[in-house]
Amino acid sequence: MKKVLSTAEYRLVLASFLWSFGANLVYFFLNFHLEVLGYSRQAIGFAQALLLLVGVVFALPLAYLIPRLGYRKSLLLALALAMGSGLFLGLGLGVFPSLAGYGLAGALVQGAGAPLMARLVPARRWVSLFSLQAALTTASGFFSTLLAGFLSEWVGARWVLLFALPFFLLALPFLLGLAEGQGTPPRLSGRFGLWLRLFVPQAVIGFGAGLVIPFLNLYMREKFGLSYGTTGFIFALSALATGGAMLLQPLLVSRMGKLGAIVAVQALSLPFLAILAWVPWLPLVTFALLIRGALMNAAGPVYAALVMDYLEEGERPGFFLVEAALWSLLFSLGSALSGALQEALGLGAFNYLFATTLGLYALGIALWPWALGGLRRAYEERTS
Numbered sequence: 001m002k003k004v005l006s007t008a009e010y011r012l013v014l015a016s017f018l019w020s021f022g023a024n025l026v027y028f029f030l031n032f033h034l035e036v037l038g039y040s041r042q043a044i045g046f047a048q049a050l051l052l053l054v055g056v057v058f059a060l061p062l063a064y065l066i067p068r069l070g071y072r073k074s075l076l077l078a079l080a081l082a083m084g085s086g087l088f089l090g091l092g093l094g095v096f097p098s099l100a101g102y103g104l105a106g107a108l109v110q111g112a113g114a115p116l117m118a119r120l121v122p123a124r125r126w127v128s129l130f131s132l133q134a135a136l137t138t139a140s141g142f143f144s145t146l147l148a149g150f151l152s153e154w155v156g157a158r159w160v161l162l163f164a165l166p167f168f169l170l171a172l173p174f175l176l177g178l179a180e181g182q183g184t185p186p187r188l189s190g191r192f193g194l195w196l197r198l199f200v201p202q203a204v205i206g207f208g209a210g211l212v213i214p215f216l217n218l219y220m221r222e223k224f225g226l227s228y229g230t231t232g233f234i235f236a237l238s239a240l241a242t243g244g245a246m247l248l249q250p251l252l253v254s255r256m257g258k259l260g261a262i263v264a265v266q267a268l269s270l271p272f273l274a275i276l277a278w279v280p281w282l283p284l285v286t287f288a289l290l291i292r293g294a295l296m297n298a299a300g301p302v303y304a305a306l307v308m309d310y311l312e313e314g315e316r317p318g319f320f321l322v323e324a325a326l327w328s329l330l331f332s333l334g335s336a337l338s339g340a341l342q343e344a345l346g347l348g349a350f351n352y353l354f355a356t357t358l359g360l361y362a363l364g365i366a367l368w369p370w371a372l373g374g375l376r377r378a379y380e381e382r383t384s
Contacts, residue, residue, distance in 0.1 A: 063317055071113075086161065
């Protein structure tokens, strides 16, 4: 353990785990928190949209700021913003400004985390280390969502979000011991067209995800009459399953290649999404929830490693920020539209929402070979 704590990349992994523990608690319980505060379903949809739109607005400014400020300092700034915004949000004070501050903290982590990790380890270890990091941070959702369910029974749903703050604070010592990493401002000239090609599948999938993913906890609770604690336990298991699937990604990459692994796991998730939508039996729906989340999200670390294979170092923070911004924009639009449709149709709205999401997921997955093939060709032309 002492050797692990003295190794820079593992210190960053542990900091990511603690950050994700707090962030997953906020993510899982935010809808319930806003519901207890008296917000309508449409207002909750707008809150989810705001949380993500902040990343859209600040994507390009942060793409230039983060390399100059430094990756480690950017992560420290993210912790400070998460602590302050999370405190006000948990107390129910200035909810929408607090969500904006919290969204900005997430954007800083998005832009600085992967480039700093790429600085700490050689390229040959990217898939294994990104998979480990993603598995641990996702599996933290098992404990944080489980904790959220129990806390709601103990202190009441009104105060659960405040318990995310200690985990943000605990991440601080692990970041303080890291060497600073600074990059160069992004070079957008002649590259944005290539970026846009890569963004198309993510944009399609992001819009589809926004229609249902932010509301899955509410959907499950309303459809089956679950308690907060039971809902928390089910989603905790989902996070654990996703973390386990991510640990298997290096094996899939060795057999199928990075692109093949991405397409395979995401395509396999589609039947489970259909079960989640239209099967009325809770045990099977719970199983589908676990497998769908595990398969759809397991491709994330492989995608990050594949993209960085072909991007120059100066492009990486900007690329991940702009990609996250576009994802957030479409995801938030989907969330706002979904909230309005649910306000009008109630639980029956999910029949239309799931059908649309299923179609968009299938289209986005089908576009991956086109998008990533273009990335490889552009890299080969540049290097030749």
